Amino acid sequence: MSEENQEQTAGAAPSRRKVIGWGGAGLALGAAAAGGAVALAGDGEGTAPVADTGAAVPFHGPHQAGIATAVQDRLHFAAFDVKTKDRAELVQLLKDWTRAAERMTAGAEVGEGAYGGLPEAPPDDTGEALGLKPSRLTLTIGFGPTLFDGRFGLKDKRPGALVELPKFPGDNLDPARSGGDLCVQACADDPQVAVHAIRNLARIGFGKVAVRWSQLGFGKTSSTTPDAQTPRNLFGFKDGTRNIAGTETERLAKHVWVSGKDAAGAAAWMDGGSYLVARRIRMNVETWDRTPLGEQEDIFGRDKREGAPVGKAKEHDEPFLKAMKPDSHVRLAHPDTNGGATILRRGYSFTDGTDGLGRLDAGLFFLAYQKDVRTGFIPVQTSLGRADALNEYIQHVGSALFAVPPGVRDKDDWWGRALFS
Amino acid sequence: MSEENQEQTAGAAPSRRKVIGWGGAGLALGAAAAGGAVALAGDGEGTAPVADTGAAVPFHGPHQAGIATAVQDRLHFAAFDVKTKDRAELVQLLKDWTRAAERMTAGAEVGEGAYGGLPEAPPDDTGEALGLKPSRLTLTIGFGPTLFDGRFGLKDKRPGALVELPKFPGDNLDPARSGGDLCVQACADDPQVAVHAIRNLARIGFGKVAVRWSQLGFGKTSSTTPDAQTPRNLFGFKDGTRNIAGTETERLAKHVWVSGKDAAGAAAWMDGGSYLVARRIRMNVETWDRTPLGEQEDIFGRDKREGAPVGKAKEHDEPFLKAMKPDSHVRLAHPDTNGGATILRRGYSFTDGTDGLGRLDAGLFFLAYQKDVRTGFIPVQTSLGRADALNEYIQHVGSALFAVPPGVRDKDDWWGRALFS
Numbered sequence: 001m002s003e004e005n006q007e008q009t010a011g012a013a014p015s016r017r018k019v020i021g022w023g024g025a026g027l028a029l030g031a032a033a034a035g036g037a038v039a040l041a042g043d044g045e046g047t048a049p050v051a052d053t054g055a056a057v058p059f060h061g062p063h064q065a066g067i068a069t070a071v072q073d074r075l076h077f078a079a080f081d082v083k084t085k086d087r088a089e090l091v092q093l094l095k096d097w098t099r100a101a102e103r104m105t106a107g108a109e110v111g112e113g114a115y116g117g118l119p120e121a122p123p124d125d126t127g128e129a130l131g132l133k134p135s136r137l138t139l140t141i142g143f144g145p146t147l148f149d150g151r152f153g154l155k156d157k158r159p160g161a162l163v164e165l166p167k168f169p170g171d172n173l174d175p176a177r178s179g180g181d182l183c184v185q186a187c188a189d190d191p192q193v194a195v196h197a198i199r200n201l202a203r204i205g206f207g208k209v210a211v212r213w214s215q216l217g218f219g220k221t222s223s224t225t226p227d228a229q230t231p232r233n234l235f236g237f238k239d240g241t242r243n244i245a246g247t248e249t250e251r252l253a254k255h256v257w258v259s260g261k262d263a264a265g266a267a268a269w270m271d272g273g274s275y276l277v278a279r280r281i282r283m284n285v286e287t288w289d290r291t292p293l294g295e296q297e298d299i300f301g302r303d304k305r306e307g308a309p310v311g312k313a314k315e316h317d318e319p320f321l322k323a324m325k326p327d328s329h330v331r332l333a334h335p336d337t338n339g340g341a342t343i344l345r346r347g348y349s350f351t352d353g354t355d356g357l358g359r360l361d362a363g364l365f366f367l368a369y370q371k372d373v374r375t376g377f378i379p380v381q382t383s384l385g386r387a388d389a390l391n392e393y394i395q396h397v398g399s400a401l402f403a404v405p406p407g408v409r410d411k412d413d414w415w416g417r418a419l420f421s
Numbered sequence: 422m423s424e425e426n427q428e429q430t431a432g433a434a435p436s437r438r439k440v441i442g443w444g445g446a447g448l449a450l451g452a453a454a455a456g457g458a459v460a461l462a463g464d465g466e467g468t469a470p471v472a473d474t475g476a477a478v479p480f481h482g483p484h485q486a487g488i489a490t491a492v493q494d495r496l497h498f499a500a501f502d503v504k505t506k507d508r509a510e511l512v513q514l515l516k517d518w519t520r521a522a523e524r525m526t527a528g529a530e531v532g533e534g535a536y537g538g539l540p541e542a543p544p545d546d547t548g549e550a551l552g553l554k555p556s557r558l559t560l561t562i563g564f565g566p567t568l569f570d571g572r573f574g575l576k577d578k579r580p581g582a583l584v585e586l587p588k589f590p591g592d593n594l595d596p597a598r599s600g601g602d603l604c605v606q607a608c609a610d611d612p613q614v615a616v617h618a619i620r621n622l623a624r625i626g627f628g629k630v631a632v633r634w635s636q637l638g639f640g641k642t643s644s645t646t647p648d649a650q651t652p653r654n655l656f657g658f659k660d661g662t663r664n665i666a667g668t669e670t671e672r673l674a675k676h677v678w679v680s681g682k683d684a685a686g687a688a689a690w691m692d693g694g695s696y697l698v699a700r701r702i703r704m705n706v707e708t709w710d711r712t713p714l715g716e717q718e719d720i721f722g723r724d725k726r727e728g729a730p731v732g733k734a735k736e737h738d739e740p741f742l743k744a745m746k747p748d749s750h751v752r753l754a755h756p757d758t759n760g761g762a763t764i765l766r767r768g769y770s771f772t773d774g775t776d777g778l779g780r781l782d783a784g785l786f787f788l789a790y791q792k793d794v795r796t797g798f799i800p801v802q803t804s805l806g807r808a809d810a811l812n813e814y815i816q817h818v819g820s821a822l823f824a825v826p827p828g829v830r831d832k833d834d835w836w837g838r839a840l841f842s
Binding site for chain 1: 495497502539540541542543544546547548549550551552597611612613616620623624627631632633634635636637639640650652653654655656657658706707709710711712713714715716717718725726770772773774775777779780781783
């Protein structure tokens with residue numbers, strides 16, 4: 001084999017190796033930007049669809065990236081329990097995580113030393129993303145209700161919107177796949193880049209936090225890009241067609257970003273943030289696959305081929321709800337059925353092997369962002385849990401809610417500064 | 422949103438939708454070929470590296486695709502137990518699977534009816550790959566030792582090379598992740614395409630076979646493309662650098678394809694086939710990540726940054742084994758240490774959530790092809806299991822061996838015809 005071609009050259013974006021400059025010089029953050037390979041999808045304000053899947057998404061901004069950002073192809077999501085009881089140690093970890101996230105989203109390794117470090121010390125980075133492109137990696141942190149239980153003096157800062165989710169009809173939640181003091185959502189177009197990021201954050205947090213549960217998602221099920229076709233879920237349908245696009249500044253302000261009265265009092269630190277609901281939804285694909293096509297289409301309220309609502313021709317045609325069966329999924333999930341409730345969906349399909357009964361352990365890892373779950377996910381899921389015809393084929397087996405703080409403004413800012421200051 | 426842009430247009434390859442022609446006309450197999458988007462990697466003979474990750478890989482040929490084919494990015498692997506006791510029913514299933522595999526690898530849906538079918542019947546295809554490109558999907562079938570246990574009158578056709586693997590030092594095998602009467606390896610550059618294929622084969626086999634275990638792989642760890650950099654495993658190292666390339670006809674003939682005396686007697690039906698070893702190798706990444714860089718490099722016998730063997734400058738430089746520690750991984754796995762044993766590696770990294778102890782359930786799903794495991798995997802793993810310094814950080818937790826029959830020659834041929842005829 002040739003010894004010349006040592007560099008992967010699959011595209012225009014700079015490789016991590018190029019970004020950090022292997023000569024040993026420290027990283028100049030923004031190097032990727034100078035290379036012209038930054039995707040315009042960082043701050044969720046008037047951003048354009050992203051074509052270059054190898055590019056870097058800016059980390060700094062008024063909102064965290066990974067919400068309005070055009071949905072990446074792959075997901076690694078992790079919920080953490082905080083093990084330390086020392087508030088200062090937790091704060092230092094959040095600062096360390098922020099610096100690592102800045103570097104990794106720019107396509108660089110964690111830490112200046114990396115492989116130029118001492119052979120006597122463990123490497124600053126685990127190395128498996130070396131040579132890979134930034135791949136539009138975004139890292140989005142959230143704080144769970146249990147973080148506010150008094151251990152860290154945060155009781156007075158628990159927002160009213162950070163409720164305990166009610167038990168919905170049909171819920172069959174596994175505590176081992178639910179909750180968490182912290183979460184990090186890693187999205188990227190290359191799964192190795194997403195896995196690398198979560199693993200390095202877990203490594204940095206060793207002894208202070210422990211992974212409570214995690215979930216890989218192999219395929220996006222939603223679009224936050226205008227005019228794009230909605231990807232299909234594992235039932236073969238397009239769902240969530242009317243999702244909020246990353247460019248719809250007004251809908252984002254109305255339904256997703258916390259501001260004004262929602263960012264007052266205990267929730268003042270949430271100005272510019274959002275609330276994230278994560279649900280692991282097991283789909284009984286084997287049963288579904290034996291269901292007649294007509295029944296499948298009635299259950300969703302769409303045709304399967306095109307994704308058009310009942311009686312309409314195209315996916316994005318306005319649905320006529322009264323033409324649908326009263327228990328159809330689209331009708332029950334529609335804002336008009338739920339007092340206008342609108343959420344930004346960012347879910348991923350998963351397949352985690354088999355369930356011991358010869359069936360695939362597959363489904364939807366549902367992720368939804370909203371400014372207040374009490375007027376977002378809760379009314380929608382109350383409608384669905386009560387009557388959705390789809391309930392015969394699905395089961396919610398994991399659940400978590402997180403307050404997602406605003407973006408990191410600059411290199412002096414850090415994840416959770418307003419909460420802990 | 423616009424209603425005009427209903428078609429995903431990410432690249433030059435035709436979408437599945439285009440391939441099958443939505444007007445309702447039946448599929449002309451080879452339509453993808455006519456479109457000029459077929460990757461030259463079908464039969465493992467003198468094939469070139471593939472640039473277009475959306476293209477179709479030819480299904481027919483003297484060898485099955487998915488072995489010498491340039492390694493795709495993603496994997497879904499499934500092992501099946503055969504539930505039927507009726508040989509004719511099993512044969513019919515293999516014929517049905519072959520026809521479905523022909524269609525899916527060409528980028529088409531299973532069955533002519535698909536969505537033009539009757540609303541009273543379940544769809545012929547589950548639908549989640551509609552609109553996706555062929556994505557270099559390959560489907561590779563294998564037959565496990567238990568298929569020859571007498572249920573189907575195949576005792577006399579069990580090849581001598583289809584042994585029971587010995588228990589290697591350090592093995593900690595989970596029976597629920599081991600063995601299987603049949604296997605199908607689905608590789609594709611889009612994971613949704615690989616998952617769709619396995620799921621539809623399982624659906625077609627409902628009542629006759631059941632999924633015993635399955636494994637998703639998110640990142641390839643090997644290269645079968647000349648001159649390419651070897652992808653990194655989850656320890657951050659390049660491993661298997663001297664892998665057999667899909668273009669190395671002589672090495673393939675010598676080490677991978679069954680022929681001549683190996684395809685005589687009971688094994689006559691294996692002419693043009695190969696043997697596949699699958700091992701689920703759990704990697705204790707948290708422990709590894711706390712190991713000093715110098716120790717990591719000693720364990721592998723390579724430097725981490727470049728992947729060069731000890732004392733050398735470049736990944737593909739010839740290793741000088743005596744410069745390495747006696748228990749280093751590269752030295753112990755090298756053909757010179759194992760009587761020339763050489764295998765074609767096609768493994769993938771996996772991350773399957775957490776293990777209940779706050780650690781990632783991550784590792785390597787090792788796949789290796791060879792003409793005879795008795796002169797391939799067995800001597801290599803005997804060396805490694807006994808002494809590899811890496812054993813402190815890994816554990817083999819699943820294992821299976823399959824006889825992989827030759828390729829399907831044409832539209833009248835089917836998977837296993839020579840075995841069952």
